Amino acid sequence: MKRTEFFRLRFWHRWLGLVAILPLITAALSGTLLVYKKPLIRLLVTHNAELPANFSQRNLLTQIDHIELILAERGAVRAKAPNKREPYWTITSADEQHLLLAVNDLTPYRSNLWLLDAFSFVHHLHTKLLLEKTGQRILLISGIFAIVLLISGVVLWWPGRKGFRWKFVKPWPFKLRSVLQLHRHSGIVVFPVVLIIALTGSIMLWQKLVNPLLNPIAMQQVDKGRKTTPVPTSASRALTAAQQQIPDGKLTYIRFPNDKNDFYRFRFRLPNEWHSNGRTSVNVYARSNRIEVTPRSDAVPWQYNLINQLYPLHSGYGLNGLYQLLILLGGISLAWLGFTGLVSYGRQKMR
Structure with missing residues (x-):
């Protein structure tokens, strides 16, 4: 990549991130809370209820x-x-x-019905930003920006890939002078999971707001x-x-x-x-x-079957515990990337 192209890409990476940071962090943190919604309800509201063995x-x-x-x-x-x-x-x-x-x-x-109200609020925040159709449109645009940010981030990281260090993946000890390294190194590690979350979420919103990718059967x-x-x-x-x-x-x-x-x-x-x-x-x-x-x-044809998997791939619901944990970490990581990117930008402007 030529030097001018590199700087141009970094410019757009930075400004797209600034535009999308607030809705992305909001969606990431609210989505993280929703990952274990069902176990928490079962523990606190239904008191670890079990389905009867003979229930049919x-x-x-x-x-x-x-x-x-x-x-x-x-x-x-x-x-x-x-x-x-x-x-x-x-x-x-x-x-x-x-x-x-x-x-x-x-x-x-x-008992603990406040938890149901809390999750209803969080779900509304995650899917609509409390703004109904307008919120969904903002989330769709932000999701598309997130995909561009992830791919451009990999491209920007690639020339310095030999300098990768695992110590910059973990968020502790947090040091301001290392925040850009934290952003770059953790981003490349969580790239696959965060990309799945952003891509599936964007496609689901596109299906609702713009046009279904496939004609309904x-x-x-x-x-x-x-x-x-x-x-x-x-x-x-x-x-x-x-x-x-x-x-x-x-x-x-x-x-x-x-x-x-x-x-x-x-x-x-x-x-x-x-x-x-x-x-x-x-x-x-x-x-x-x-x-x-x-x-x-x-x-159904494989294309429709793939569309049917968007929700479980995005949320982890219905899949095994390991994948659900990855989705949880992916949501936290998306918020972390937004935070470290913003702090890094702020430090540069203060110099």
């Missing part, structure tokens, strides 16, 4: 009609079925407030010649009809009929699926003998 899809059938009544009473929009990592029902209202219900008797958990109506459950008159019958379509799937989310939609939507997680909530859905219409099914997530 049959148990869901006996409880889902009661769950529908609870949703109607509270004006809620969806319910999440219990699983091993979340051994409780989760009821979510239109304003994203959560109610957790014990599996055995569907009684609400009452249309739901397919079940052939009426096949044996299906009669017209559903209750949530349990609708669930029975849905389970016939995905017999090896585990129920994750349920959306019930409302003023806008007259169908039940059931979402299933297939065996060995990375996505903790699954990506296969069944619509069962409440007023007609009609069932629609999305293509199974294990049978």
